[in-house]
Amino acid sequence: MARQLWLLRHGEAESHDARPDLHRRLTARGERQSHAAGEALARLGLEFDTVFTSPRVRALDTARLVCVALGLEPVVHEPLSGGFQARDAVALTEKAKGPTLLVGHEPDLSQIVADLTGGRIDLKKGGLAGLGVEGGSAALLVLLRPREVESLAEVGRPDGALPAPAE
Template sequence: MANQLWLLRHGEAEPHDAKPDPERELTARGEAQSRAAGRALAALELTFQAVYTSPKVRARDTALLACESLGEHEPIVTPVLAQDFAVADARDLLLGVEPDGRILVVGHNPDFAQVVFDLTGARVDFKKGGVAGVRLEGTRGELIALLRPRELDRIAGVA
């Protein structure tokens, strides 16, 4: 039995010098990316046992907008997703998941790309607003999806 870890990188945000990092908000494009990601995941008929998000404003808002389409969960703010998120943290979040269950985590790079690499050996270009899916069985991980924002738009039916 394999669990799945789905990672959604926050959408495009304000420039780094606009505000302190934790307070940076999504741009209009970032909001659209977040909504499209949620609609695409729903169109793929993915259901999640839980949705976890970084407390940083841009990630939290991405999670909220994506969950509107998923119609499932209120995202759970999880401080470990703010910085230095690692494989051990991902495995901890998966502990409460039923066999063959999946979770969605919303956060940041370079942490997400590193987690995908550490679990699967795949080097990925994790775009803002992009999604990766990893199937975990024991200590093995397999990259099962890597979707860029433009692919998520197509799946979601965004012109």
């Protein structure tokens, strides 16, 4: 049976000249994207075993905001900071009892999809990909651009508005 691996690229972050790369924070738009990703994943009824995140501030903040909607706490996984590979992702799914979510960076996330599926994608900031993993390969189940993630998050909300970012 295929295991589910979900990949979320961090939300929009401050410019590269704002502060050192490790410490770049989400913009207000990035916070909205992150809230939307959490809401969208919750609406899909996914019950994640674990949410792993890069320790870089923008990814960690994305994961924390996503986890609010999922009722989970993110687990910092240092290798997601850069150079994370498909075999590493597969190893994490093999240990999981349910779907696994990885919050990280480009080009790693798109490369994981390419290595496992043979297909090329460009995962935008706030974008989401879902894979069905069996052995060392996978099928792409879903690929959502940020605006599609936001639309999915809005389904069923009376006013269609996303929650305000936490202060």
